[in-house]
Amino acid sequence: DQQVKQNSPSLSVQEGRISILNCDYTNSMFDYFLWYKKYPAEGPTFLISISSIKDKNEDGRFTVFLNKSAKHLSLHIVPSQPGDSAVYFCAASEDAGNNRKLIWGLGTSLAVNP
Amino acid sequence: KAGVTQTPRYLIKTRGQQVTLSCSPISGHRSVSWYQQTPGQGLQFLFEYFSETQRNKGNFPGRFSGRQFSNSRSEMNVSTLELGDSALYLCASSVGRINSPLHFGNGTRLTVT
Numbered sequence: 001d002q003q004v005k006q007n008s009p010s011l012s013v014q015e016g017r018i019s020i021l022n023c024d025y026t027n028s029m030f031d032y033f034l035w036y037k038k039y040p041a042e043g044p045t046f047l048i049s050i051s052s053i054k055d056k057n058e059d060g061r062f063t064v065f066l067n068k069s070a071k072h073l074s075l076h077i078v079p080s081q082p083g084d085s086a087v088y089f090c091a092a093s094e095d096a097g098n099n100r101k102l103i104w105g106l107g108t109s110l111a112v113n114p
Numbered sequence: 115k116a117g118v119t120q121t122p123r124y125l126i127k128t129r130g131q132q133v134t135l136s137c138s139p140i141s142g143h144r145s146v147s148w149y150q151q152t153p154g155q156g157l158q159f160l161f162e163y164f165s166e167t168q169r170n171k172g173n174f175p176g177r178f179s180g181r182q183f184s185n186s187r188s189e190m191n192v193s194t195l196e197l198g199d200s201a202l203y204l205c206a207s208s209v210g211r212i213n214s215p216l217h218f219g220n221g222t223r224l225t226v227t
Contacts, residue, residue, distance in 0.1 A: 032213050043118070043204050043218025044157075051213075089157065093213070100212060101170050104157040 003027045004092050006105035014113055019077040021108050023090030026071065030092040034102070035064060035075050038087045047088075048075070080112045116141065118207050118219035126225045132193040135222045139186050139207030145169070146188040147216060148180060151202040160203075163188055164210050192224075200226045 005024045013019045023033075031052040036044035050057040050064045050073070057064050063076045077084055090105040119138040127133050139146050147170075148160040159172035163182035182188045186207070192199055202223050206216035 034215070036216075036218075041220065043206070043220050044216075045218065046215035049213070049215070091157075095212075101159045101162070101172065102157075102216070103159075106156040 001026075002106070003030075004090055004103050004105040006088075006090055006108045008108050009106070010109040010111070012111045012113060013080050015082055016079045019075075019080045019084065019110055019112065021075040021077075021088050021090075021110065023073045023075075023105055024071060025073075025092050027092070027094060027103075028071065029094040030103075031095055032093045032100075033064070033066060033073050034091045034093075035062075036089045036091065037084075038089060038107070044089055077110075080110075082112050082114050085110055085112045118205055118217055120203075120205050120219035120222050122222060123220065124223045124225075126227065127195050128227055129195055129197060131195050132191065133195060133224060135190045135192075135203055135205075135224075137188045137190070137205030137207075137219060139188070139205075140217055143207035143209055143217070144186055145208045145210035145214075146182055146186065147206045147208075148188070148190050149204040149206065150174075151204055151221070152200075157204070160190070195226045197226050200224060 034049040035047040038044040066073045087107040087109045089107045091102040093100045121136045145164045147162040149157045162170040166182045177193045180190045202221045204221045206218045208214040
């Protein structure tokens with residue numbers, strides 16, 4: 001049973017427009033969320049994170065929004081660039097003492113067209 | 115600063131064999147985690163080592179094991195390989211604090227025939 005779901009396997013946007021990647025979760029105990037980006041033949045790289053005590057975190061062109069009541073988070077990329085074309089993974093974790101582990105979504109493949 | 119290094123990059127084994135994968139973390143990182151990535155299952159957590167001790171474990175059978183050395187380098191071993199073990203195995207290191215970001219290597223692509 002997928003506790004973290006990325007329901008859109010792929011997304012295509014035009015360069016300069018906004019990319020919105022969505023992620024839903026089922027475990028209300030998750031209190032920390034992260035987004036990673038993955039290029040082919042490389043490992044994922046950390047992009048941005050958000051704690052459950054916040055509803056927004058911004059880093060340059062990347063903003064993550066968290067809606068706890070809906071158990072939903074989204075990653076906004078503005079403006080989108082061709083170099084942003086990659087697979088984006090959403091991950092979540094809960095506080096279980098020292099035993100934190102990340103639960104990952106299956107990823108959304110983003111294509112930014114010039 | 116050098117990134118996370120995984121060796122080998124590619125490996126082909128036959129069913130029933132065993133395999134050892136290696137991971138060198140970023141200098142100063144004491145936590146090493148291992149993940150299995152397959153197209154249908156995404157990234158599945160295998161285990162985490164911190165200061166040579168297994169700190170956390172996922173839901174994989176005992177055929178999957180690991181260890182960490184005093185220099186934080188880690189190895190993962192899979193015994194009695196099955197076809198379903200074919201996957202990309204990713205290692206990630208971090209400083210080990212709660213919620214510290216993971217830094218991934220480029221993975222080892224294991225094919226079991």
